[in-house]
Amino acid sequence: MTDIARRPAGELEAEVLAALWAARTPLTPPQVQQSLGGTLARTTVATILARLHDKGTVVRTRTGRAYAYTPAVEDEAALAARRMHTELEKGDDRSGVLARFVSRLSPDDERVLRGLLAQAGGAGGPADEAGGLR
Structure with a gap:
């Protein structure tokens, strides 16, 4: 050894x-x-x-x-995002995986995610009004 x-x-x-x-x-x-x-x-x-x-x-x-x-990826952030997508695509319950991921975000991370969704045009719907993320 x-x-x-x-x-x-x-x-x-x-x-x-x-x-x-x-x-x-x-x-x-x-x-x-x-x-x-x-x-x-x-x-x-x-x-x-x-x-x-x-x-x-x-x-x-x-x-x-x-x-x-x-x-094949431009930096560490892109590598982490690629890994997250890979994990997301492994399961059958995509919505459940996303819900669990979002439920464990810190308030700061949730704000960042909401801002990114708004920039991408993904925010502003009924889920936002109810206080949850899409």
Whole structure:
């Protein structure tokens, strides 16, 4: 058994995505490895990039014999929104999921959500007048 502590799930993926966002240009696995300080094995970086590709979080293009990777989402907020949509689409009770999500919002988050719905043209109906979110 090893004394090296494992990183929390998703931490390496987040670091790799941060490197890709910072680069603003497609990177190969060795370039990602270098941008992360070279402490991770190239195979580890390649595995993380392959997993991110399988999830649709990065896109890859052939560059010679290797792939170069680019984020499919523009930032952390877009990534979180994508995850929320994925979870929402997993279940059959979409309305129930949304109701539970909304019921756990803080008052500040509820205000933000109401403002965003109003900007999108989704507020102002009967549900708003009754005091609930759509």
